Amino acid sequence: MAKITIRGNMATALGAKLCRPDVVPAYPITPSTLFPEKISEYIADGEMDAEMIRVESEHSAMSACIGASACGARVCTASASQGIALMSEMMFIAAGMRLPIVMAVGNRALSAPINIWCDHQDTISQRDTGWLQFYAEKNQEGLDLMIIAFKVCEDKRVLLPATVGIDAFVLTHTIEAVDVPDQKLVDEFLPKYKPELYLDPSKPMTFGSFGTPEFYQEFKYAQTKAIEKASEVIDEVFAEFKEKFGREYKKITPYKCEDADVIILTMGSMSGTARAAVNKMREEGKKVGCCKLTVYRPFPGKEIVDLTKNARVIAVLDRDISPGFGGALYGEVAAQFINESKHPLITNYIIGLGGRDVLIEDFEEIYDKSIDAVKKGRVEKPVEWIHLNKEVL
Amino acid sequence: MKLTIPEEELMYEGTVDCQGCGAGLAMRYALKALGKKTFVVIPACCWSIIAGPFPYSALQVPLYHTAFETAAVVSAGIKAALDMKGIDATVMAWAGDGGTFDIGIQALSAVAERNDDIIYVCYDNEAYMNTGIQRSSATPYKAWTTTTPRKYPKARPKKNIDEILVAHDIPYVATASVAYPEDFIRKMKKAKDIKGTRFIHVLAPCPTGWRSLPEHTIKLARLAVQTNIFPLYEVENGKYKINIKPKNPKPVEEYLKLQGRFRHLTGEDIKEIQEATNKKWKKLLRKEEFF
Numbered sequence: 001m002a003k004i005t006i007r008g009n010m011a012t013a014l015g016a017k018l019c020r021p022d023v024v025p026a027y028p029i030t031p032s033t034l035f036p037e038k039i040s041e042y043i044a045d046g047e048m049d050a051e052m053i054r055v056e057s058e059h060s061a062m063s064a065c066i067g068a069s070a071c072g073a074r075v076c077t078a079s080a081s082q083g084i085a086l087m088s089e090m091m092f093i094a095a096g097m098r099l100p101i102v103m104a105v106g107n108r109a110l111s112a113p114i115n116i117w118c119d120h121q122d123t124i125s126q127r128d129t130g131w132l133q134f135y136a137e138k139n140q141e142g143l144d145l146m147i148i149a150f151k152v153c154e155d156k157r158v159l160l161p162a163t164v165g166i167d168a169f170v171l172t173h174t175i176e177a178v179d180v181p182d183q184k185l186v187d188e189f190l191p192k193y194k195p196e197l198y199l200d201p202s203k204p205m206t207f208g209s210f211g212t213p214e215f216y217q218e219f220k221y222a223q224t225k226a227i228e229k230a231s232e233v234i235d236e237v238f239a240e241f242k243e244k245f246g247r248e249y250k251k252i253t254p255y256k257c258e259d260a261d262v263i264i265l266t267m268g269s270m271s272g273t274a275r276a277a278v279n280k281m282r283e284e285g286k287k288v289g290c291c292k293l294t295v296y297r298p299f300p301g302k303e304i305v306d307l308t309k310n311a312r313v314i315a316v317l318d319r320d321i322s323p324g325f326g327g328a329l330y331g332e333v334a335a336q337f338i339n340e341s342k343h344p345l346i347t348n349y350i351i352g353l354g355g356r357d358v359l360i361e362d363f364e365e366i367y368d369k370s371i372d373a374v375k376k377g378r379v380e381k382p383v384e385w386i387h388l389n390k391e392v393l
Numbered sequence: 394m395k396l397t398i399p400e401e402e403l404m405y406e407g408t409v410d411c412q413g414c415g416a417g418l419a420m421r422y423a424l425k426a427l428g429k430k431t432f433v434v435i436p437a438c439c440w441s442i443i444a445g446p447f448p449y450s451a452l453q454v455p456l457y458h459t460a461f462e463t464a465a466v467v468s469a470g471i472k473a474a475l476d477m478k479g480i481d482a483t484v485m486a487w488a489g490d491g492g493t494f495d496i497g498i499q500a501l502s503a504v505a506e507r508n509d510d511i512i513y514v515c516y517d518n519e520a521y522m523n524t525g526i527q528r529s530s531a532t533p534y535k536a537w538t539t540t541t542p543r544k545y546p547k548a549r550p551k552k553n554i555d556e557i558l559v560a561h562d563i564p565y566v567a568t569a570s571v572a573y574p575e576d577f578i579r580k581m582k583k584a585k586d587i588k589g590t591r592f593i594h595v596l597a598p599c600p601t602g603w604r605s606l607p608e609h610t611i612k613l614a615r616l617a618v619q620t621n622i623f624p625l626y627e628v629e630n631g632k633y634k635i636n637i638k639p640k641n642p643k644p645v646e647e648y649l650k651l652q653g654r655f656r657h658l659t660g661e662d663i664k665e666i667q668e669a670t671n672k673k674w675k676k677l678l679r680k681e682e683f684f
Contacts, residue, residue: 022477025470051473055466056503063463063500067434067470070457073477075470089460199455199471201430201482206450208458215447 015146095130117355260289277363413607415597426581604653
């Protein structure tokens with residue numbers, strides 16, 4: 001392995017290259033643009049043997065991915081924000097057609113107002129498309145998760161697409177040290193993609209014909225079973241990855257949670273800040289821990305319940321908002337406890353939208369608010385916005 | 394006269410297209426021309442239905458159904474994968490006028506600009522027939538549809554999709570008709586042997602939407618050519634060739650009067666359509682002369 005210092009986009013592009021994709025259709029969008037630029041360079045320099053299709057939109061990028069993947073090619077692309085929203089229609093189709101496409105995402109806010117900075121609204125809003133969703137905390141994870149995602153997605157028990165999210169700018173444009181795995185090891189870990197069913201003139205088949213009410217529900221059931229199965233496959237692939245490359249991944253990674261009264265749930269780059277805040281608060285004698293989600297779909301509900309059921313309060317941080325409800329992660333965490341006889345209080349904090357910095361003080365405020373709920377024995381305001389600038393409201 | 398149409402059938406019998414459907418016939422001819430090593434990509438259109446519901450298929454070649462606006466680019470994706478696998482085969486996008494003139498034009502334009510190696514066939518029945526006869530930008534001037542009622546028939550002429558494709562500098566653009574199967578098959582075969590983006594625009598009358606008799610499908614397709622409403626021509630590397638030049642073009646009225654969608658036309662309307670047809674034809678003759 002070679003250690004180099006690279007930006008997050010370069011890490012996902014390098015991760016993609018190591019997976020030897022056959023076809024890469026892509027369309028530039030901030031903050032993911034470096035990805036198609038790097039892939040173009042790799043191909044031009046003869047470092048990569050792939051066909052790149054420079055499409056005219058993200059909708060077409062995903063459409064070309066679908067066509068190529070249906071032929072049995074290994075396919076990846078990259079996008080973000082408005083691009084993800086535009087290709088949403090095709091994301092449903094990619095999952096419904098059971099195509100293991102992997103997409104690197106620079107997680108970015110959605111318009112309006114226009115904003116190019118970090119939040120998770122773009123992929124969170126696609127949670128029902130049937131894609132697996134991974135979120136990286138740092139550039140190393142971005143690279144590794146690309147390789148892991150292909151391995152999980154192409155597993156016969158899964159056959160579904162996945163997004164690998166790295167936070168806009170905080171990761172996409174930030175230089176970090178990254179261990180680059182040896183190509184030989186990646187080749188051993190991820191052999192050539194050999195699907196059982198693909199478009200082939202010697203065995204002519206029709207794909208994607210309309211499913212009448214007699215069949216449609218069964219298609220969706222089978223697809224749902226596959227993403228549920230992915231939960232197990234992810235664990236297997238994480239274990240295999242650790243053995244091969246030495247780095248450990250878990251669907252959820254707790255930090256100082258054993259005796260914690262307050263457990264803070266995070267996704268993406270703010271997870272590192274959360275650990276720093278926990279260290280600071282622990283020194284002050286506060287019983288607080290944190291936990292990052294690396295996998296959002298399939299939802300690691302059981303793991304979250306097992307980890308948090310003895311805490312007094314779970315503080316769920318959402319870098320997204322479902323207007324009229326609250327954070328997406330909050331709703332899903334809360335739903336996991338509905339049939340448990342006792343459960344912690346659950347609070348929700350909307351934080352860091354559109355690239356607002358997430359600070360150690362924010363975590364302290366979150367802890368104070370959460371402990372206050374414990375003292376009162378109830379949550380007065382379940383969804384709170386952190387770090388609002390009241391002067392401009 | 395000896396028939397030159399290949400006998401091999403790559404489309405099954407018993408498809409669910411309407412009686413007298415030009416689109417069904419067009420696919421049958423197209424596959425006869427292209428043969429077994431053909432991938433077909435179908436976006437939302439009448440053919441999404443004609444090809445049959447799961448688990449049936451009307452075709453004996455690999456067929457991929459996709460979203461409305463994506464026939465061209467899904468085909469390009471398939472072709473890229475085939476190139477990487479070293480497989481030599483024809484990829485044919487097969488879309489209606491809605492999927493070509495309207496919602497699919499962005500992806501089609503991009504495929505043509507990149508000169509991706511696919512054949513794109515638009516079977517044109519001049520409205521959104523699959524959703525029940527709504528106007529598209531391929532609907533002719535003054536035609537009735539369910540969204541252009543007789544009181545307010547379509548106010549604008551049909552979009553000239555062929556010239557839009559010619560403007561992309563692709564190697565081959567051709568118009569075709571189900572009434573001239575040998576010409577259509579010849580063009581499909583020619584397209585098969587050309588590399589790059591090839592665009593074939595085949596007029597496919599729709600008795601349901603045109604409010605015409607099923608037995609008039611071929612007659613109408615032929616009249617469209619004989620009146621110069623839908624001239625048969627091809628543009629190869631920018632060079633125009635008109636395939637059929639009627640010595641005495643028939644009046645457009647003969648074509649219009651067989652279709653209920655034009656029932657409300659006044660004498661004045663027909664005169665206007667005749668003049669516009671003459672003008673367009675003259676323009677085409679000049680193009681052939683100069684290019």
